[in-house]
Amino acid sequence: MLKDYFEKLYTGSQSDFFALADGAMDREERLFVVTANPEVMMIAQGDPALDAVLCAPSATIVPDGIGVVKAARGLGLELPGRVTGVELAWELIRHAGETGRRVYLYGAKEEVLQALAARVAREAPGALLVGAKNGYDHEDDEVFRDVLAQRPDVVLVALGVPRQELLIARWLERFDKGIFVGVGGSFDVLSGAKQRAPELFLRLNLEWLYRITKEPKRFGRFFRSNLHFLGKVRAIGRLDGR
Numbered sequence: 001m002l003k004d005y006f007e008k009l010y011t012g013s014q015s016d017f018f019a020l021a022d023g024a025m026d027r028e029e030r031l032f033v034v035t036a037n038p039e040v041m042m043i044a045q046g047d048p049a050l051d052a053v054l055c056a057p058s059a060t061i062v063p064d065g066i067g068v069v070k071a072a073r074g075l076g077l078e079l080p081g082r083v084t085g086v087e088l089a090w091e092l093i094r095h096a097g098e099t100g101r102r103v104y105l106y107g108a109k110e111e112v113l114q115a116l117a118a119r120v121a122r123e124a125p126g127a128l129l130v131g132a133k134n135g136y137d138h139e140d141d142e143v144f145r146d147v148l149a150q151r152p153d154v155v156l157v158a159l160g161v162p163r164q165e166l167l168i169a170r171w172l173e174r175f176d177k178g179i180f181v182g183v184g185g186s187f188d189v190l191s192g193a194k195q196r197a198p199e200l201f202l203r204l205n206l207e208w209l210y211r212i213t214k215e216p217k218r219f220g221r222f223f224r225s226n227l228h229f230l231g232k233v234r235a236i237g238r239l240d241g242r
Contacts, residue, residue, distance in 0.1 A: 005044070
């Protein structure tokens, strides 16, 4: 149920979560992060497999979308703000570079992946890139057999929801360490293939609006998922007497 996602939602600041994830990497622990916006939560409502992943104790849900932050606050949770997938992905790469950790990238188009690999080599040269495979020419489980063999400290999977979360969840128990994050379209932004919203949009929590102006085809999907999400959040609030 949607309420279950909010009950396990991370409620600290983005900087605090970065410290938590970096610390888990340093201690060679295992951490599976789901970056959630309203669309992710609504997909899970109609997909029992993804719902099970989000509700599992092994998954840590962070509020990527401002809609999730506002809904959580409306339900009485104290959230300082978003924990964005794109910034988390780069923070993990940056920390891996500082500490000589192993990084595996899976997903996006080949040219995007190569541009991101070049940026990692340029800006986080201490990171050991032990795998970089695009999301079009490979079979998911075959890639994760290689991921398992490489024993990376960071695994970023950019295949879209729910494919990336289901793949990570299917293999997670076979790993004894690693920070695993499904990062959607973050490789496009981190590689420079797509421009992130200007600072003003980010500061006003209007990144979603900027993305729609750049990709109008997103509007219908965005509107439907957010409208349904809002209705379900209001229903939870009524049940809780809010």
